[in-house]
Amino acid sequence: MLRFFLTAAALVAPFSAAAAETVRFIACPIYRDADSGKKSGCWLSDDPATGTRYDVSLSPHKPDWNYAVMVEGTVSAVPSTPCGGTVLDAVRTSRLYDTPCTRHMLPAEGFPGRRFVLPKRNITPSSVARPVPPGPYAERVFPVYFEFDNDFLVYQYSDYLIEQASNWINAAHPKKLIVTGFAATQPEVISGRAMAEPADLAAQRAETIAETLRRLMPGIPIETAADTSGSETADKDADGLPDQSRRRVEIRALF
């Protein structure tokens, strides 16, 4: 059931981005102690502008109940049965560690939460042989995405994208890689706060990903660059969220 929605969302994301309603706000998260086994608890957050309670549980990086989150998401039409909030899918909840919140936990109140399913972007164990990715082996760009204001590799999202990239690069043997970090440095007002990423984050993201690529593919020549323009893309792996697409690194393979 859940898997169906995730897959469907991913397929339509690039086209529906314009049509679907997207929201962006800052608020404290609320944890609902629903229990359908491991990782099944619910994350909720209320948009201060409208008072709508959203279910933000599908974010690849979930909230910390001691800190505010910046929510970015696409309003989904699926029923609010799992957690008791309008479901955002796709959604991102960036943890704002400079903004404390009072921890709040709601009881399950009859909501079941969601039984855990392995996200579609997950890495197979090293012991399993990877299929050789098909060509053509020509100049190509692989994006990798981040949470707001940091360069941390997002588990079961960015690591997967990098792994896909490195499998292709290993097969394609490009002459070198140019790793460009992007940061969304133009302030935008969200829930009354001017939010912008620091300029040096672009270079930091590039360096972080370059280090990981050096470890994955020792010996391959890597150059790094930084871009603070915060340009958007329509890449499908940004899940139709323009703001997610601005917080990225591009790995460009040159031949």
Added chain:
Amino acid sequence: MRKISLMVAGVAGAAVFGQLSAAAPERWWAPGEGRVFPASLDYANEHGTLRVLVDGGPMATKGHPFFEPLGANGRACVTCHQPSDAMSLSAASAARRWTETQGKDPLFAAIDGANCPSLPQDKRESHSLLIERGLFRIQLPWPVKQWNGKPVTPDFTIEVMRDPNGCNSGPNYGPGAGNISVYRRARPVANMKYLLAVGFPFDPKQGFALPRDPDDGSMMSGNIMGDNRAGNLRIQMEDAAHGHLQFAKGLNAKQIARIRDFEMRVYTAQQVSKQAGALDSMGAEGGPMKLKNSQPGALGSIGIPVWSEFAKWEKISPDDAKTLTPEQLAFRQSVARGARVFRDKMFLITDTAGINSRIGFGNPVRNSCVFCHNMSQMGNDVAPGQVDLGTTTMPFADPWRDLPLFRVTCLKAPHPHYGRVIYTMDPGFAMTTGRCADVGKITLQSMRGLAARAPYFSNGLAKDLRGIVDYYDRRYNIGYTEQEKQDLTNMMSAL
């Protein structure tokens, strides 16, 4: 008679032991005895019998660098990594050794077998941490200079709040003198292929691909040493030879190869349970043979569930049951339930760096013991296992008066769960990375041979197996029933 001989040996040196060992197979392995390590060796403990296997054994230990006293203090690796103690060292063995040798055993060498070298070495209380909790002093350089071969500047300061042993202040000790001392349990040197296995190419807790081994270029598992300050066995043993053995010359290539060879061949696990009988009977797959024959590094949640070794005991047939005593049957069923509790009983994991930050599982996240202890057969973490359970850090740790207390102040971002100022008895992984976000993180150990090596956790916080369960129950407010606690405890006694 035995006591006297051992005392003589302690004074006169290793040669005497050679003669002794011919008489009776000793529980205690003294350096340089020259025993032959049999292919399979059993030792009794309070929960039953531990078995130690040497793959391709028997193995002569005469002249073997793991067993010979290489350095100035008369110790060998085996001094602190004893076969009877699952290749670790229990506090009970240390206490027995003190009594048997009146403190003359090289185990109690001032360098790290005492609370501090500056204390009077002939007094029992100067070695209380080793005798009562099995703790060795680990002196770590401060400030941290390098990690993964790269220079680092720590993003925190350290001040000493409490120095009950004198090894964190004065002209030679403490941050002002370029070091801090923490106290840790010896980790078991067995089943190493599991601890070195790489399941996935990333460290999701640090947010990077795994670092490469400087010697052979392979990816490093990140699962050895409490603070992962050694990434591979070579670096670890050089550190041990220099630190624990006071071997000034340093290991040569041949010695390194021989130690490594032994470390990769030795397996251990509980083989017989006092209450349940043979742990590999009626379809159960306990004991070390299974470990020797299995592929390491598999994630239990997508393959062989962790502790499914005891799955067959969930449904013991009436015919089989008739061959057991009621006590044996009940204990077997309890062990099988314990494995289920370990995997299936959920609780909220909170404020645990490595799990609740920076990785995005959320704080809190609902999960079970197996979330962190996730490797099939071994129960360590498939990913590098640096997690802050709170065992060494306030307010979650017990307030041991005999351990030092440090005040860590984060200079950049505050710690997500502790804030800017952290009180800790052992900063753990932060002493390797130089990052305040890593304070209190300790690498998960393997979970085999637990019955033979109390007390538990890196600082000996849990005095017995029940103490482990009780710690988790209060740390995460789990609310285990008495039955669940007993089942978990019984299951762990069978590993």
